[in-house]
Amino acid sequence: MLFIILTPKTEDQGQWHRRSPAVAVPDSSKPAMDNTYFDNYCFVCGKDNPRGFKIEVRYSEAEMAAETELSIPREYQGWTEVIHGGILSTLLDELMAHAVWRFAGPGVTLGMEVRFHKPLKPGEPIRVRGVLQPAHSSRRQTEGEIIRIADGQRIASGKSRFLLLEPNKD
Numbered sequence: 001m002l003f004i005i006l007t008p009k010t011e012d013q014g015q016w017h018r019r020s021p022a023v024a025v026p027d028s029s030k031p032a033m034d035n036t037y038f039d040n041y042c043f044v045c046g047k048d049n050p051r052g053f054k055i056e057v058r059y060s061e062a063e064m065a066a067e068t069e070l071s072i073p074r075e076y077q078g079w080t081e082v083i084h085g086g087i088l089s090t091l092l093d094e095l096m097a098h099a100v101w102r103f104a105g106p107g108v109t110l111g112m113e114v115r116f117h118k119p120l121k122p123g124e125p126i127r128v129r130g131v132l133q134p135a136h137s138s139r140r141q142t143e144g145e146i147i148r149i150a151d152g153q154r155i156a157s158g159k160s161r162f163l164l165l166e167p168n169k170d
Contacts, residue, residue, distance in 0.1 A: 042094075043090070044090060044091065044094040045057060045094060045098070053070060053091075055068045055070055055094075056068060057095070057098050059098075059102050061103075063131060064099060064102075064103045064131060064132040064133075064134070065099055065129055065130065065131045065132075066095045066096075066098035066099040066102060066129070066130045066131075067095065067127060067128065067129045067130075068095060068127070068128050069125060069126065069127050069128075069149065070125070070126065070128070071122075071123050071124060071125045071126065072087060072120070072122060072123075072124075072126070073122055073123065074122040074123070076122070077122055081119075081121050081122065082119045082120065082121065083119075083120040083121070083122060085114070085116055085156075088114070088116070088120065088146055088155065088156045089112070089114045089156070089158070091128045091146060092112070092114060092128065092130070092144040092145075092146065092156060092157075092158040092160075093109055093112055093144075093158075093160065094128075094130075095128045095129060095130030095144055096109075096112075096130035096131075096132075096142035096143070096144045096158065096160050096162075097109065097130070097142075097162070098130060099130040099131055099132040099142055100130075100132055100140055100142060100162045100164075102132075103132045104132060104140050104162075104164060105164050105165070105166050106164065106165040106166055107140060107162035107163055107164045107165055108162065108163055108165065109160055109161070109162055110139070110160075110161040110162060110163050111160065111161050112158055112159070112160040112161075113158060113159050113160070114156060114157070114158040115156065115157050115158070116155070116156050117153070117154045117155060117156060117157065118148070118153050118154065118155050119155075120146070120148065120155045120156075124148055124149075124150065125148075125149040125150065126146050126147060126148055126149060126155060127146070127147045127149055128144070128145075128146050129144060129145055129146075129147070130142055130143070130144040131143050131144070138163060138164045139161060139162070139163055139164075140161070140162045140163075140164060141159065141160070141161055141162075142159070142160050142162065143157070143158070143159050144157065144158045144159075144160070145157040145158070
């Protein structure tokens with residue numbers, strides 16, 4: 001699996017192309033979302049959604065973490081030269097959900113709290129990370145953050161609660 005940074009082909013086309021891989025990561029034998037709930041059309045990670053981000057996710061078993069890197073084009077700004085907070089919240093939810101699905105099983109977000117620390121300009125490369133907190137119940141908690149790669153500044157952070165859809169794997 002590779003980290004892929006997505007940027008628009010041109011300002012007016014709004015289509016995606018892949019920049020050079022940021023980090024090569026060995027493929028894991030355990031698929032991230034291999035189940036009946038996932039049809040590959042997710043706006044953030046689905047490979048079949050023509051308007052989606054199509055992110056690649058890597059996992060850390062030791063940290064129970066999911067992580068990706070990307071840059072967000074101008075089409076997703078709110079105020080001038082500032083990426084919309086809803087897009088940042090969506091990315092946090094996605095990576096926290098990937099951590100839950102990978103390390104605890106399929107689940108849905110019950111609630112999420114997001115804090116915005118710094119503005120993000122279009123095109124700035126970021127790292128988005130979600131971490132599953134240890135627990136042994138059908139309700140799981142996660143934490144996430146978005147870091148600007150260039151200077152290590154925290155752009156946004158979040159916490160969420162998930163309800164597992166299948167019996168607990170722990």
